[in-house]
Amino acid sequence: LAKTTQPISMDSYEGQEVNITCSHNNIATNDYITWYQQFPSQGPRFIIQGYKTKVTNEVASLFIPADRKSSTLSLPRVSLSDTAVYYCLVGVSNSGNTPLVFGKGTRLSVIA
Amino acid sequence: KAGVTQTPRYLIKTRGQQVTLSCSPISGHRSVSWYQQTPGQGLQFLFEYFSETQRNKGNFPGRFSGRQFSNSRSEMNVSTLELGDSALYLCASSLGVPEQFFGPGTRLTVL
Numbered sequence: 001l002a003k004t005t006q007p008i009s010m011d012s013y014e015g016q017e018v019n020i021t022c023s024h025n026n027i028a029t030n031d032y033i034t035w036y037q038q039f040p041s042q043g044p045r046f047i048i049q050g051y052k053t054k055v056t057n058e059v060a061s062l063f064i065p066a067d068r069k070s071s072t073l074s075l076p077r078v079s080l081s082d083t084a085v086y087y088c089l090v091g092v093s094n095s096g097n098t099p100l101v102f103g104k105g106t107r108l109s110v111i112a
Numbered sequence: 113k114a115g116v117t118q119t120p121r122y123l124i125k126t127r128g129q130q131v132t133l134s135c136s137p138i139s140g141h142r143s144v145s146w147y148q149q150t151p152g153q154g155l156q157f158l159f160e161y162f163s164e165t166q167r168n169k170g171n172f173p174g175r176f177s178g179r180q181f182s183n184s185r186s187e188m189n190v191s192t193l194e195l196g197d198s199a200l201y202l203c204a205s206s207l208g209v210p211e212q213f214f215g216p217g218t219r220l221t222v223l
Contacts, residue, residue: 034210043116043202043214044155087155099145099168100204100212102155 004088009107018075020106022088025069033064033071034089038105044087048073075108083110114138116205116215124221130191133218137184137205143167144186145212146178149200158201161186190220198222 005023012018024033032051036044048055050062050071061074075082085105117136125131137144145168146158157170161180178188184205190197198221204212 032210041200041217041219043204043217045214046211049210099157099160099170100147100155101157102147104154 004090004103006086006088006103006106008104009109011109011111012078013111014079015077018078018082018108018110020073020075020086020088020108021070022073022090023070024088024090027068027090031091033062033068034100035060035062035073036087036089036100036102038085038087039083044102047086078108078110080110080112082108084108116203116213118201118203118215118218120218121216122219122221124223125193126223127193127195129193130189131193131220132187132189133201133203133220135186135188135203135205135215137186137203138207138213141205141207141213142184143206144180144184145204145206146186146188147202147204147214148172149202149217150196150198155202158188193222195222 032049034049035047037047038044048057048060048062050064052064055062063072085107087102087105119134143162145160147155149155158172159178160168164180175191180186200217200219202214202217204214206212
């Protein structure tokens, strides 16, 4: 399974756009890129998944360049409640029957 | 629609004991996965069950086992507990689409 590299932590002020980049140089042709969010003492929550170009939902956008060796999760206008750990996962097929392989994640702190 | 539920939420055991954790998936979800989360190792996959069969297994010793019942509810068992088994155990259910829904977890403390 492709390994991912993310910043360990990031800080942001409320109302700003936050971009978290994930590096996955060894991504395979059939690998998808998935992001999860985890609050303290809770289970992770699915945010978004994509294969190429751009995917947007009500929570975030995911930008994937043509070579797919990296991806960027974009959170528009963050609030204090967006303080959490964000995980980038690669290798999850779109059938959902592949185990999730979590890295260390990025700890986002949103400051008032 | 009710989410994934896990019982108990908190558990304290001593070394050498065994423990059974329970997970009730979202209604209609047939896939149930278990994960262990510790500060040192992060989130690690234990195993996944689908229609009462173990479909995937992580790299954990045989002391960790699980099963799934016909109603998709799942249990995991850890025998001969060690101090290092102290962790948050998370259960996730899925409908066979990319999104897995996690429960709140069971926090196990081994003394």
